[in-house]
Amino acid sequence: MKRISVWLLLAALAVPAPGDExxxxxxxxxxxxxxxxxxxxxxxxxxxxxxxxVSCDQCHPNGANTHPETYPKFQKQLGKVATLREMINWCxxxxxxxxxxxxxxxxxxxLEAYIHWERRGVxxxxxxx
Amino acid sequence: MKRRQFLxxxxxxxxxxxxxxxxxxxxxxxxxxxAEHESFTFAYISDSHLTHLGGTRFTRNFDQGLRKxxxxxxxMDPKPDFVVYGGDLxxxxxxxxxxxxxxxxxxxxxPIKWVIGEHDFYLDMGRYWEDKISPLHYSFDHKGVHFVVxxxxxxxxxxxxxxxxxxxxxxxxxxxxxxxxxxxxxxxAQLRWLAEDLAKYDANVPVVVLxxxxxxxxxxxxxxxxxxxxxxxxxxxxFHRVTVLHGHVHQVLYNQIGNITFYAMMATAWPWPYxxxxxxxxxxxxKLTVFMNRADPFHERDGTGWDILxxxxxxxxxxxxxxxxxxxxxxxxxxxxxxxxxxxxxxxKRIPPQFHY
Numbered sequence: 001m002k003r004i005s006v007w008l009l010l011a012a013l014a015v016p017a018p019g020d021e022x023x024x025x026x027x028x029x030x031x032x033x034x035x036x037x038x039x040x041x042x043x044x045x046x047x048x049x050x051x052x053x054v055s056c057d058q059c060h061p062n063g064a065n066t067h068p069e070t071y072p073k074f075q076k077q078l079g080k081v082a083t084l085r086e087m088i089n090w091c092x093x094x095x096x097x098x099x100x101x102x103x104x105x106x107x108x109x110x111l112e113a114y115i116h117w118e119r120r121g122v123x124x125x126x127x128x129x
Numbered sequence: 130m131k132r133r134q135f136l137x138x139x140x141x142x143x144x145x146x147x148x149x150x151x152x153x154x155x156x157x158x159x160x161x162x163x164a165e166h167e168s169f170t171f172a173y174i175s176d177s178h179l180t181h182l183g184g185t186r187f188t189r190n191f192d193q194g195l196r197k198x199x200x201x202x203x204x205m206d207p208k209p210d211f212v213v214y215g216g217d218l219x220x221x222x223x224x225x226x227x228x229x230x231x232x233x234x235x236x237x238x239x240p241i242k243w244v245i246g247e248h249d250f251y252l253d254m255g256r257y258w259e260d261k262i263s264p265l266h267y268s269f270d271h272k273g274v275h276f277v278v279x280x281x282x283x284x285x286x287x288x289x290x291x292x293x294x295x296x297x298x299x300x301x302x303x304x305x306x307x308x309x310x311x312x313x314x315x316x317x318a319q320l321r322w323l324a325e326d327l328a329k330y331d332a333n334v335p336v337v338v339l340x341x342x343x344x345x346x347x348x349x350x351x352x353x354x355x356x357x358x359x360x361x362x363x364x365x366x367x368f369h370r371v372t373v374l375h376g377h378v379h380q381v382l383y384n385q386i387g388n389i390t391f392y393a394m395m396a397t398a399w400p401w402p403y404x405x406x407x408x409x410x411x412x413x414x415x416k417l418t419v420f421m422n423r424a425d426p427f428h429e430r431d432g433t434g435w436d437i438l439x440x441x442x443x444x445x446x447x448x449x450x451x452x453x454x455x456x457x458x459x460x461x462x463x464x465x466x467x468x469x470x471x472x473x474x475x476x477x478k479r480i481p482p483q484f485h486y
């Protein structure tokens with residue numbers, strides 16, 4: 001009985017499961033794809049995205065004080081639990097005096113990718129203030 | 130309607146005049162030494178970053194900060210002997226920005242002592258400032274205290290030469306988190322001048338140094354850093370009571386290195402995070418500082434303000450005027466031999482918004 005289980009296990013390992021498999025090359029490519037979007041986000045973060053020549057990095061050098069690890073969290077000023085993307089849009093509309101981005105736009109995802117990258121390694125702390 | 134708005138404005142102004150400014154008569158010379166000179170106060174306004182948008186248009190938010198500081202300094206009672214403008218009046222060193230700043234500051238009643246910041250300097254290497262506003266380094270005496278103004282935002286010649294246009298040079302110096310930035314310098318020529326200037330003074334004379342960048346090293350990636358700071362400190366250490374007041378960092382920050390007390394002044398434009406909030410690089414933020422409250426972006430003026438300084442016994446008491454927060458007072462403690470926050474220095478007294486991460 002034991003012997004049969006071992007054989008079954010070996011057989012399972014020997015059969016490729018293509019959907020779950022990836023190579024070092026894949027990992028490199030995926031990271032590169034992420035970094036491309038992150039770098040676009042870095043450029044956007046350092047550009048005037050609104051109407052008053054103010055850019056995100058003026059208050060948040062290296063994305064500091066954005067605390068992406070704490071979202072979603074309750075924003076007393078909005079009266080609800082909000083996401084990082086909603087706060088990015090709040091900044092675009094208020095300190096930058098501009099227009100909000102669509103929440104699923106490439107620009108929004110790029111900004112999020114940059115903000116998270118600068119905060120990498122920090123443990124998740126949803127809801128924290 | 131217009132008359133009513135006018136009266137409302139007058140009412141607010143009248144109220145302001147009776148509120149925080151009477152505090153400046155209180156001095157906190159904790160310890161022993163009596164004043165050996167006449168006590169006096171001065172105000173410090175800094176880092177307004179006026180941003181030109183074209184024609185006569187400027188970024189509203191930053192204009193508002195400077196206007197508010199000017200209005201409040203004019204309400205100080207007793208009146209300050211002078212006002213220090215701590216640099217970064219402009220955002221990109223443009224004449225339009227400096228002229229606009231001069232116009233807003235022309236409403237100030239006391240005379241101004243000028244310190245240049247990197248945002249004022251790197252478009253034309255300080256030429257317009259020097260022609261129209263002030264020398265870049267100088268010294269003066271006031272009621273027994275020796276004041277020295279340094280241009281601490283110089284940098285290395287090879288960095289200056291690497292940019293194809295003045296605009297690119299300015300933009301690259303203006304970006305705080307620029308990986309292609311360059312650390313600030315006081316430089317050999319100014320160090321020689323400083324040594325000669327200080328040589329004329331006895332070690333008992335109180336000395337106050339005014340610079341834009343901190344004359345010590347806090348965080349190189351954001352240029353909270355002066356590369357030759359130790360050489361300046363060496364020239365200052367022989368004085369018994371010596372204080373450095375600087376702008377640039379847009380936050381409550383204070384430190385003590387040997388005999389020298391350091392205070393950062395508030396910005397009128399926006400607050401910077403403390404470098405402890407950027408986890409990818411190590412920092413040397415002074416342990417002594419009780420941080421200001423984390424700013425609430427929904428209150429435009431939160432985390433900004435200006436400073437009232439009063440001199441008693443040759444040390445400075447720094448009254449941080451924080452617009453959306455309780456004001457903070459930091460004074461030199463003669464027993465501990467370093468500055469202390471009069472309310473929050475004890476770690477048990479600190480409040481949650483002072484915790485930055």
